[in-house]
Amino acid sequence: MFDFFRKILTSSSNNKYDFETLEGIQNIPIPKYKPLQGMASAVNNIEYILQRKATEHKKNGRMDLAIACLRKANEIFPHSNFAWTEKDYMRLVEYLKADRQFDEARKEEQKVKELFAKFDKEREENDAMINREVYGNTDIVSTNETYFVCDECAKYTKRYFSISGNSKKYPKLPEYLLHKSEEHKYCSITIYPVLDDISLPAWDYKGDFIKYCNRPFVDERTKEQKAIFEKEVKEKEEMARDKEFYDLIFEKFPEIAPKSFGGYRRMKASNSENYKKLLKKAEELLGYDFYTK
Numbered sequence: 301m302f303d304f305f306r307k308i309l310t311s312s313s314n315n316k317y318d319f320e321t322l323e324g325i326q327n328i329p330i331p332k333y334k335p336l337q338g339m340a341s342a343v344n345n346i347e348y349i350l351q352r353k354a355t356e357h358k359k360n361g362r363m364d365l366a367i368a369c370l371r372k373a374n375e376i377f378p379h380s381n382f383a384w385t386e387k388d389y390m391r392l393v394e395y396l397k398a399d400r401q402f403d404e405a406r407k408e409e410q411k412v413k414e415l416f417a418k419f420d421k422e423r424e425e426n427d428a429m430i431n432r433e434v435y436g437n438t439d440i441v442s443t444n445e446t447y448f449v450c451d452e453c454a455k456y457t458k459r460y461f462s463i464s465g466n467s468k469k470y471p472k473l474p475e476y477l478l479h480k481s482e483e484h485k486y487c488s489i490t491i492y493p494v495l496d497d498i499s500l501p502a503w504d505y506k507g508d509f510i511k512y513c514n515r516p517f518v519d520e521r522t523k524e525q526k527a528i529f530e531k532e533v534k535e536k537e538e539m540a541r542d543k544e545f546y547d548l549i550f551e552k553f554p555e556i557a558p559k560s561f562g563g564y565r566r567m568k569a570s571n572s573e574n575y576k577k578l579l580k581k582a583e584e585l586l587g588y589d590f591y592t593k
């Protein structure tokens with residue numbers, strides 16, 4: 301019985317649309333979704349099916365159809381009842397690059413960046429509104445307990461602060477923590493409003509609470525905690541740099557570029573003879589050494 305219903309459900313969402321022609325894909329309308337509840341997933345959503353179809357079309361060598369599916373998915377994402385990530389949107393950009401449509405890829409990437417800047421701004425405004433409603437005009441905020449921060453942010457974890465600096469009890473919150481910045485993009489320090497004298501801190505402290513919040517501003521992490529953070533940042537930065545290098549040679553010198561970024565990463569990790577040759581060749585063609593430029 302269950303199988304029978306499942307068949308009806310999946311076939312109705314799959315067969316209603318034509319995923320096999322450019323026109324059919326372009327004509328898929330933007331659905332009106334009801335909010336997802338609890339642990340619901342997006343697997344029956346049309347934009348999810350479009351992403352799966354894109355993979356299929358790519359495998360079959362139909363990049364035009366694959367790209368059309370992802371374009372349509374990106375069009376539906378903002379209307380979805382599911383929070384799609386920047387990475388989901390960026391798949392279109394990666395497919396366009398793979399299809400050697402580099403200008404189009406840059407255009408779409410710009411669109412995604414602008415959209416997410418807008419989402420960030422909306423979220424900030426929404427949070428501020430909720431905070432005003434729940435906390436009134438409280439000036440007091442807490443930072444979280446985290447070791448996943450740079451040595452500057454590490455000085456400010458696990459404390460209550462005053463945003464204005466007018467509080468006699470708590471230190472003034474460093475201004476930079478109020479804004480997102482490139483420099484601290486890997487730091488996971490967050491601030492949230494609290495009701496002073498009512499909210500208990502979400503982390504442990506010793507002794508007098510106000511004294512604890514005013515303890516010396518030093519990095520209290522252990523050597524191991526610092527090392528874990530530094531290793532992770534190094535890996536993320538290396539990945540970004542590799543991607544930049546791979547995209548550059550894939551666009552400018554496809555004759556020497558490995559077929560995929562994954563292939564390039566494997567080659568680099570094994571430091572193979574082919575990898576060394578590739579670097580040497582890229583250096584000649586670019587006129588400089590990318591990794592030390």
Ligand SMILES: [Zn+2]
Binds near residue numbers: 450
């Ligand atoms: Zn930081």
